[in-house]
Amino acid sequence: MSIIEFKNVRMAYGEKVVVENFNLSIEKGEFVTIIGSSGCGKTTILKMVNGLVRPVDGNVLVEGRDTRETDLTMLRRNIGYAIQGSVLFPHMTVEKNIAYVPNLLNKRDKKRTEQAVEKWMNIVGLEDSLRSRFPSELSGGQQQRVGIARALAASPDILLMDEPFGAVDEITRGSLQEEISRIHRETGITVLFVTHDIGEALKLGTKVLVMDGGSIQQFAPPREILHAPATDYVRKLVEKERRRCHLPEEKLGDCEYSGAI
Ligand SMILES: Nc1ncnc2c1ncn2[C@@H]1O[C@H](COP(=O)(O)OP(=O)(O)OP(=O)(O)O)[C@@H](O)[C@H]1O
Numbered sequence: 430m431s432i433i434e435f436k437n438v439r440m441a442y443g444e445k446v447v448v449e450n451f452n453l454s455i456e457k458g459e460f461v462t463i464i465g466s467s468g469c470g471k472t473t474i475l476k477m478v479n480g481l482v483r484p485v486d487g488n489v490l491v492e493g494r495d496t497r498e499t500d501l502t503m504l505r506r507n508i509g510y511a512i513q514g515s516v517l518f519p520h521m522t523v524e525k526n527i528a529y530v531p532n533l534l535n536k537r538d539k540k541r542t543e544q545a546v547e548k549w550m551n552i553v554g555l556e557d558s559l560r561s562r563f564p565s566e567l568s569g570g571q572q573q574r575v576g577i578a579r580a581l582a583a584s585p586d587i588l589l590m591d592e593p594f595g596a597v598d599e600i601t602r603g604s605l606q607e608e609i610s611r612i613h614r615e616t617g618i619t620v621l622f623v624t625h626d627i628g629e630a631l632k633l634g635t636k637v638l639v640m641d642g643g644s645i646q647q648f649a650p651p652r653e654i655l656h657a658p659a660t661d662y663v664r665k666l667v668e669k670e671r672r673r674c675h676l677p678e679e680k681l682g683d684c685e686y687s688g689a690i
């Protein structure tokens with residue numbers, strides 16, 4: 430069953446049309462990476478999933494229900510949203526930030542919330558000593574990890590990530606990539622992950638969505654994107670990565686991109 434479905438969606442901000450005749454089905458448990466030129470509508474697509482923006486026309490279904498007819502609070506409880514930049518509550522400690530949603534869900538069961546905070550800090554690789562720090566006292570990479578832990582702490586079925594690893598160094602990025610891949614494997618969560626880095630898109634995705642000018646260029650597993658680029662846009666996008674792979678065409682299947690690290 431599709432966990433997310435866009436049906437003939439048209440989305441515009443005033444006169445500015447972002448997507449039109451947009452159709453996409455995402456299966457439960459898929460890790461979809463989304464890549465495409467700046468302004469092509471990637472963030473808008475994520476925001477339509479959790480109802481932050483509404484399509485002008487067409488339907489967005491999440492777990493079979495039209496988002497237009499779903500209570501937004503209920504919808505968002507099941508959807509984690511990790512975005513780039515400073516999105517943490519600045520007046521709350523790391524612990525309080527991560528505990529925010531579990532607190533709402535667990536009401537007075539403090540022990541359960543504490544356990545959730547400990548578990549997720551551990552999973553995203555945050556030292557326990559950072560618990561009582563405020564966001565302004567953390568590095569950019571640590572802030573991003575808190576953002577990811579906070580999005581995951583509610584145990585959502587769907588995780589939306591908008592360029593979550595943009596502001597970190599290569600090594601931290603590599604370890605965050607491994608962590609998110611492991612979380613995906615272990616929890617079966619459905620992930621939509623926007624990135625500007627084709628290497629990252631191919632490495633993390635079980636499927637890659639390539640967008641340009643508001644339309645889908647290709648939606649396929651990483652191997653297929655590399656083996657059989659559907660358009661010139663995709664071909665150009667993957668060319669550099671194919672060279673980096675140092676493999677002849679027929680051997681590309683042996684490349685590191687198999688949908689998981
Ligand atoms: N609130 C808004 N009001 C008007 N136009 C908007 C609004 N949000 C986005 N847009 C426009 O809609 C288009 C798609 O924006 P969107 O943020 O989805 O792009 P994106 O693919 O995420 O880009 P980037 O890679 O730069 O983050 C852009 O042309 C943008 O300028």
Ligand SMILES: [Mg+2]
Nearest residue numbers: 471472473591
């Ligand atoms: Mg964006």
